[in-house]
Amino acid sequence: MKPLPRHQDPRCVPVRRLLQTIGSKWSTLVVLHLEADSKRFSELKRAIGGVTQKSLTSTLRELERDGLVERVVTPTIPPRVDYALTPLGRTLLDPIKALTSWAIENNDAVLAARARYERLNEAA
Amino acid sequence: MKPLPRHQDPRCVPVRRLLQTIGSKWSTLVVLHLEADSKRFSELKRAIGGVTQKSLTSTLRELERDGLVERVVTPTIPPRVDYALTPLGRTLLDPIKALTSWAIENNDAVLAARARYERLNEAA
DNA sequence: GAGGACAGTTTCCAAAAGATACCTGGGTAT
DNA sequence: ATACCCAGGTATCTTTTGGAAACTGTCCTC
Numbered sequence: 425m426k427p428l429p430r431h432q433d434p435r436c437v438p439v440r441r442l443l444q445t446i447g448s449k450w451s452t453l454v455v456l457h458l459e460a461d462s463k464r465f466s467e468l469k470r471a472i473g474g475v476t477q478k479s480l481t482s483t484l485r486e487l488e489r490d491g492l493v494e495r496v497v498t499p500t501i502p503p504r505v506d507y508a509l510t511p512l513g514r515t516l517l518d519p520i521k522a523l524t525s526w527a528i529e530n531n532d533a534v535l536a537a538r539a540r541y542e543r544l545n546e547a548a
Numbered sequence: 549m550k551p552l553p554r555h556q557d558p559r560c561v562p563v564r565r566l567l568q569t570i571g572s573k574w575s576t577l578v579v580l581h582l583e584a585d586s587k588r589f590s591e592l593k594r595a596i597g598g599v600t601q602k603s604l605t606s607t608l609r610e611l612e613r614d615g616l617v618e619r620v621v622t623p624t625i626p627p628r629v630d631y632a633l634t635p636l637g638r639t640l641l642d643p644i645k646a647l648t649s650w651a652i653e654n655n656d657a658v659l660a661a662r663a664r665y666e667r668l669n670e671a672a
Numbered sequence: 673g674a675g676g677a678c679a680g681t682t683t684c685c686a687a688a689a690g691a692t693a694c695c696t697g698g699g700t701a702t
Numbered sequence: 703a704t705a706c707c708c709a710g711g712t713a714t715c716t717t718t719t720g721g722a723a724a725c726t727g728t729c730c731t732c
Contacts, residue, residue, distance in 0.1 A: 442651035443570070443647075464679090522646050527567075537636070538614060573690070600691060601710065601711090602690080602691080626698065
């Protein structure tokens with residue numbers, strides 16, 4: 425029974441949980457790729473590129489667990505599995521896009537800051 | 549020289565870098581705490597609570613490296629170190645707040661989804 | 673009946689993140 | 703003098719994350 429590190433800030437808990445989810449390496453890419461329409465597992469894998477089955481599986485499980493993505497099994501022969509954003513997941517698109525827009529627009533500024541930082545600190 | 553895993557999606561690179569930075573355990577808390585005014589190291593540490601020196605140090609270094617936070621050393625005796633958001637860092641406040649608002653507003657929905665998920669999958 | 677697509681699972685492994693604890697070295701209060 | 707504040711640094715440990723590769727098992731095509 426460790427005395428849970430008490431974070432004074434109540435903002436911490438849900439915010440950290442969200443950032444944990446969408447901060448994982450592939451989840452935002454998955455969400456963005458599902459915006460237009462639902463996709464099958466290997467469609468997603470191909471579309472994203474560079475992701476292993478395991479990583480994609482666990483990413484999808486996490487998003488599914490949090491109710492952001494829905495796993496739709498169509499019991500045809502052979503069964504077909506599609507992944508789609510839930511309504512809740514769709515409400516995340518706006519904040520995520522705000523963030524990705526920022527990242528793209530300020531990419532140069534961040535890279536410049538990094539270069540400057542390294543110039544000042546590696547030079548020593 | 550590893551042949552960098554090439555991600556087809558060009559959105560990936562800057563977005564991943566940003567999420568890497570702000571997805572780290574304490575960085576959003578730091579940014580939010582610096583919104584009103586600059587703070588000293590131990591002020592931040594106390595205000596956030598539950599963070600170790602090492603984690604706070606590396607968080608601040610990362611934010612500084614990316615040009616989001618500025619480290620201001622006032623050469624008084626004893627020297628005094630303040631951390632403040634840069635103008636670039638301030639532009640991140642809006643997207644971050646959009647995300648944190650989402651997290652807080654949809655906290656219940658996410659928790660409900662988790663409970664449902666676990667009920668369905670652990671039950672087996 | 674060999675091979676490949678689909679949708680994974682499992683095992684093993686390396687790298688990164690985070691926590692704990694201890695050290696520095698000057699300044700300040702008692 | 704002693705002990706604590708500030709702003710860290712270092713060393714070690716555990717946990718988490720992510721990647722590689724192999725394996726399942728059903729279906730379809732050649």
